[in-house]
Amino acid sequence: xxxxxxxxxxxxxxxxxxxxxxxxxxxxxxxxxxxxxxxxxxxxxxxxxxxxxxxxxxxxxxxxxxxxxxxxxxxxxxxxxxxxxxxxxxxxxxxxxxxxxxxxxxxxxxxxxxxxxxxxxxxx
DNA sequence: GGAGAGGCTTACT
DNA sequence: AAGTAAGCCTCTC
Numbered sequence: 001x002x003x004x005x006x007x008x009x010x011x012x013x014x015x016x017x018x019x020x021x022x023x024x025x026x027x028x029x030x031x032x033x034x035x036x037x038x039x040x041x042x043x044x045x046x047x048x049x050x051x052x053x054x055x056x057x058x059x060x061x062x063x064x065x066x067x068x069x070x071x072x073x074x075x076x077x078x079x080x081x082x083x084x085x086x087x088x089x090x091x092x093x094x095x096x097x098x099x100x101x102x103x104x105x106x107x108x109x110x111x112x113x114x115x116x117x118x119x120x121x122x123x124x
Numbered sequence: 125g126g127a128g129a130g131g132c133t134t135a136c137t
Numbered sequence: 138a139a140g141t142a143a144g145c146c147t148c149t150c
Binding site for chain 3 (some may be wrong): 006008012040041042043044047051097122
């Protein structure tokens with residue numbers, strides 16, 4: 001198949017949501033980790049996160065997902081960034097003034113190893 | 125169908 | 138640690 005339909009994004013979106021929901025409390029992961037695990041680009045994960053619905057944003061621990069440098073994305077909305085930081089600190093993590101998670105090694109959650117998923121097909 | 129943007133990443137300064 | 142540049146893929150206009 002030369003050109004995969006946009007249904008791939010729906011599957012990717014669903015998987016991102018699932019993986020984010022698996023992140024335990026008091027821990028965090030990165031966009032890149034999820035992206036590698038899903039065999040997609042990091043930007044796609046970020047894009048999915050930015051387009052979450054209200055229901056999903058309340059149901060999912062989106063605040064446990066940060067950038068590769070273990071810091072809260074500065075491009076995110078200031079109010080959301082503040083909420084994210086407060087939630088992380090509330091779960092036992094220390095966040096710097098710049099949004100860096102201090103005990104990154106201790107609280108990092110490994111999503112999983114890289115998989116060979118072809119999102120273009122209907123499921124292999 | 126082309127252009128611009130998006131909660132990123134790695135590499136180099 | 139901060140700034141710039143290029144990369145890659147999908148969405149939206």
